[in-house]
Amino acid sequence: MPRYNVPDVVVRRLPLYLQTLNHIAETGQKVVSSTELGRWIGVSSAQIRKDLSYFGAFGKQRLGYEVDYLRSELKRILQLDQDWHVLIVGAGALGHALVNYRAFEEQHFVIEGVLDHDEAKIGQAIGTLVVQPMSCMAQTVKERHVEIAILAVPARAAQSVADQLIAAGVGSILCYAPITLSVPDDVHVAYIDPVTTLQTMTYYL
Amino acid sequence: MPRYNVPDVVVRRLPLYLQTLNHIAETGQKVVSSTELGRWIGVSSAQIRKDLSYFGAFGKQRLGYEVDYLRSELKRILQLDQDWHVLIVGAGALGHALVNYRAFEEQHFVIEGVLDHDEAKIGQAIGTLVVQPMSCMAQTVKERHVEIAILAVPARAAQSVADQLIAAGVGSILCYAPITLSVPDDVHVAYIDPVTTLQTMTYYL
DNA sequence: GTGTGTGAAACTGTTCACAGCT
DNA sequence: AGCTGTGAACAGTTTCACACAC
Structure with a gap:
């Protein structure tokens, strides 16, 4: 091997x-x-x-x-013969869609929590989860052994939230915001943004 | 040039x-x-x-x-100095999040309609749009000059919907379902799936 | 005969390094 | 003096083609 x-x-x-x-x-x-x-x-x-x-x-x-x-x-x-523990940050429309996306659990990505900064969203139920405040981040990451975070916050907040996640010990970030995060070498980042993707497709049209 | x-x-x-x-x-x-x-x-x-x-x-x-x-x-x-006309197929949680995502309009991707197959969703309002039946596809594509479709339907429906979109004249498809679509050479497809992305990230963890 | 596994060849993409411009 | 634009060198990726196993 x-x-x-x-x-x-x-x-x-x-x-x-x-x-x-x-x-x-x-x-x-x-x-x-x-x-x-x-x-x-x-x-x-x-x-x-x-x-x-x-x-x-x-x-x-x-x-x-x-x-x-x-x-x-x-x-x-691919180390997919085990469960992975995922934290979602951002409980807007995208965060909702992600929590409700069944394929995560089916493929052994267990969503351990959803956080949001907005008082109005905290306490709200999404499926079997309840939106928690950002202050729960470090504790959740540690107690639930979160390795991967999904960043579903607006672009202007993404870098600051990423910094907090990394400080809390998260090693991989899946970022939905259309910005390039600045992270240490040992942290892995992948980006998903439909607008960025569409912007390459128009070249070929 | x-x-x-x-x-x-x-x-x-x-x-x-x-x-x-x-x-x-x-x-x-x-x-x-x-x-x-x-x-x-x-x-x-x-x-x-x-x-x-x-x-x-x-x-x-x-x-x-x-x-x-x-x-x-x-x-x-990138031909981003003009508006592009986009059709979203699928009005589930993801479809909702997409329609509500402000960045599309800001970057000149105008959402011309949302379709769904489910009777219960047809007629429902999302923002300023109303969910329409799949039978409206060909007409909407033609009348609104839709060049790009966003496929936000379950994997099992994706190929069949893609075939219909292509028949209706759509040249580019952004597919959220975790399957590889089979399309003619002149149709452009891009894929966005968080699970697929996470599955490569776990390799490095 | 048929399809894998793999070095070697071909091709594609990235980095280097420097001429040229202001 | 400083930064672009670019051919040439280098590195990475894909394809080829064939030995080997059944």
Whole structure:
């Protein structure tokens, strides 16, 4: 299991492979070739074989890949064979949508709390959770072993909230605000913003 | 203006440059160097200069870039100097959050309608819009000149809705469902899914 | 025969380093 | 003197093509 030199692009493709394998498994198909898997996702068969080879040899010569086996190996590689504890900051429309998004729990991302700064939102129920004040951040992160935070606050608040999260010990941040956060090297940040994405799509139109 | 051979990664960075320039403009700063801009975003100065050079020469030797001028050039390159007409499909929690997200209109993405398949949601008001049935799709796309659709429906419905959107003439789709859509070559698809993103982050934890 | 795993080749993207301009 | 714009060098990523296993 040579894990040292894996390009980031490769890691970003693994969840796609996993998703597609899950989909294929639902149809009852037991074995899949790199060519077939690639057709689903729109990548070449060589790419899939090369990507997987960074982590080991999971296929069977002349057959292809056993769907269930490759699924479990991908889950292991991505550390998805365990629960992860997530804190959502921001209880606006987006925060609501995130808390209600069933796919998190299904994929072992357990939402441990929702925080907001706004007095009017604190105490409000969202699903089985209750919106808590920002002052609960450090305690929740520690007690619930939160590794990942989802930042669903306005852009002007994002950097300050990120700083607090990092101080509280959060190692990964998924940021919905359209700004680039400044964080220490050991903190991982990913960005999701529909406007930014649309702004690249218009180039091609 | 040599527009032919621009790598996709470059186009994806341009909105980041624009965002950061907007931010810098708010502080009143008139001129910025590639080094300073790069520090904000976390890319090298050479990268910024090289990226911009695909589209022309926008800087002033010994000075740097005029913030307002580079902003307007980036907007022109990305075709953001005009309104775009967007249709949202899916009026669940996510659809609501999207319709209420002010940044779309601010950045000239005008939401022309929200559709849903669910009888219970049709007729419901979201902001200034009213949820319409799926049967309105083709008409809305044509009459409101919709170029871009945002797909905020469950994964199992996404492919079928995408097919309908493409048949109606939509050229770009922003898909929130965690599946890879199968579309003709001339249709552009981008994906946003928090679970997929989290699944790559856990690798590094 | 058929599909994996993998070095080597081809291609793409990034960084370097410096000429040129102001 | 200082910062852009850019060819050339370098690094990273993808594709090719084939040995190998069944």
